[in-house]
Amino acid sequence: QLFNVVEEMVIASGVGRMPDVYIIPDDRPNAFAAGRKPETRVVCVTSGLLRLLNRDDLQGVIAHEIGHHKNGDPALMILMGVMMGAIVLLADVFLRGMFQTGGRRSSSKEKNDGGQIVLVILAIALAILAPILAQMMYFACSRRREYLADASAARFTRYPEGLASALEKISVQARGGPKANRVLAPMYIINPMEALAAVGLFSTHPPTEDRVHILRAMGGGVGYVDYDAAYRKITGKAGCIGARTLAEDTPAPAREAAAAGAAPVETREDKVTRSRDVGDLLGRLDGLRLMKCACGVGIKVPPGSRWDSIPCPRCGRDNPVPRINQPG
Structure with missing residues (x-):
């Protein structure tokens, strides 16, 4: 089922080459995309995710990760990370140099000594603030790309409720799980630090609640225009989708769930069967x-x-x- 879902989303997105699919034996539900080039693209999911989600939910999560590939996010975030690291490194070298030299200045009593002191103070302040501003820009870009991947998932699946339901389930499961590592936060589908009230300017992901509300406020459409309108309605901010993407967007209606009409209610037997199937799959791989x-x-x-x-x-x-x- 997993490989079928990935193949469906690759076709729906037009991303081209099928990415390699990896299953990580981890009870925590998670998925992420990696790889800068088409030949190195991968989609990774955990066994916990496969046990937790039904097919519609899984399709939404996979579409979100394929959306990252379609939008070039892995390469973009690597570039942003390198730029942020370079700024932090240069600022650190500058501050170390200032402290090691003791901030010595020429002993000559020239009239522009006061101006030199001001310039030195401004340079130190900039060296301190630059890494902070660089991190804020990196995290802001990351949050925006998550919104775009959500919009792409709604477009590819034509079923926004699938991803919304998956995000809710993953969020609930994450609250009772082990403590997350802040360094690995970009590799989660939701903000793993959300339970610690770490959502804000230094968060890699938008609030899960906002993401769910936006997906459910798309009003029966699945286009980027519909998502952008829902985003502005829920957050009260300017749109999150680029003008060119909106101009090239074509309207499309949302589809129904896998079963005609309302989505079927999962029974305990369904969950047990799915968990057993995942265990059998991992066993064969081992x-x-x-x-x-x-x-x-x-x-x-x-x-x-x-x-x-x-x-x-x-x-x-x-x-x-x-x-x-x-x-x-």
């Missing part, structure tokens, strides 16, 4: 062999096992373990 007992119980055989047979935990039947060169 080299586990899956056997079926006659009573219907699935048995996982670890790689390199030398057992001749394994008893079924339900019925007690001995199940012969097929050798690697035997069909099984």
